[in-house]
Amino acid sequence: xxxxGHRRPEDSLAFCGTIGADVSHDLRNVLSVIGEYxxxxxxxxxxxxxxxxxxxxxxxxxxxxxxxxVSKGTExxxxxxxxxxxADEPTTSFDLTALVENMAALVQRRVTLAGCRxxxxxxxxxxxxxxxxFAMQQVVFCSIxxxxxxxxxxxxxxVKLTSQGPTAVICVSGAAAGGSEPSVRIPNQLSAALDECQxxxxxxxxxxxxxxxxxxxxx
Numbered sequence: 744x745x746x747x748g749h750r751r752p753e754d755s756l757a758f759c760g761t762i763g764a765d766v767s768h769d770l771r772n773v774l775s776v777i778g779e780y781x782x783x784x785x786x787x788x789x790x791x792x793x794x795x796x797x798x799x800x801x802x803x804x805x806x807x808x809x810x811x812x813v814s815k816g817t818e819x820x821x822x823x824x825x826x827x828x829x830a831d832e833p834t835t836s837f838d839l840t841a842l843v844e845n846m847a848a849l850v851q852r853r854v855t856l857a858g859c860r861x862x863x864x865x866x867x868x869x870x871x872x873x874x875x876x877f878a879m880q881q882v883v884f885c886s887i888x889x890x891x892x893x894x895x896x897x898x899x900x901x902v903k904l905t906s907q908g909p910t911a912v913i914c915v916s917g918a919a920a921g922g923s924e925p926s927v928r929i930p931n932q933l934s935a936a937l938d939e940c941q942x943x944x945x946x947x948x949x950x951x952x953x954x955x956x957x958x959x960x961x962x
Contacts, residue, residue, distance in 0.1 A: 754932040758881050765852050766823045773816040780805045780812075822848055829876040836962055839870040839879070839911050843904050846883040854887070858896040859917070861887075864903040870911050871962040878939040879959075885933035886915040886955045893953050895920040911961050916947075916954035929955075 783805050791797045825845050829837075847863050854861040872879075883902075890900055894917040903914045929944060937944055940959055947954040 751932070751935070754935070755877075755881070758884060758932075762823070762826060762849055762884070765849065766819055769819055769852055770816055773812050773819070777809055777812045780809045826880060829880055833875050833877075834873070835876060836871060836873045837876045837879075839872045839913075839959065840865050840868065840904060842876060842879055843883055843902065843913065846880050847887075847902055850884060850887055854891060854900055857891055857894070859891060859894050860897070860899040862899045862901045864901070866904060866906065870904065870906050872911060872940075872959055873962045874940040874942075874959070875936075878936040881936040882933060882940060882942070882957060883913065883915075885930055885936065886913070886957060889930060889933065890915050890917045890953055890955060893917070893919045906961060909961055911959045913957040913959070914954055915957075916952055919948075919951050919953050 784802060787798055787802055787805075822845050825841075826849060829842070844863065844865055847861060851861055887900055887902065894900060898918045900915065900917045903916075905912050905914075929946070934944070937957065942957055942959040944958075945956050947956065
């Protein structure tokens with residue numbers, strides 16, 4: 744934990760920048776694909792204007808692909824909007840299930856680039872908690888990042904959320920690389936953010952599986 748026991752502003756800014764950069768990269772890819780299909784439509788229409796038969800099948804396929812990319816981009820922006828609005832109130836009631844699901848989707852690209860996979864196991868109901876939702880997002884992100892750093896390439900990062908009586912438990916786990924057990928170091932920003940959520944953390948390192956177990960009080 745840092746000396747003050749709170750998240751440092753620079754850690755929060757770095758977290759926002761990381762998520763924003765990932766989302767903007769994905770959106771650029773979406774726009775690039777839309778641009779390619781728009782160019783194809785323009786080419787097909789140009790051929791038709793020059794007397795060639797209209798290729799309706801390719802036009803419909805291009806339109807469908809554009810619609811899919813628009814839907815994908817819209818979902819990205821909705822997820823990023825939920826992420827950003829978590830900072831609106833430092834203390835509020837929120838659904839931990841929805842928060843974990845949203846953060847897992849936002850870090851998907853980061854996990855894929857590391858050559859790994861992300862698997863989630865979430866309850867089919869809301870898990871109501873009260874605290875700082877922005878700090879909770881940072882907790883989930885830092886936990887996934889910490890396990891990802893020690894993971895064997897191609898292995899899944901598993902994120903599981905359960906409710907156990909008066910507490911919610913988030914377990915982030917994965918098979919450690921190299922056949923050796925890494926040192927379990929908890930980043931300062933993770934400890935500080937978890938303090939703001941009145942939560943606790945313990946680690947498990949058994950049979951090459953590194954697990955971070957986060958316990959959060961249920962409202």
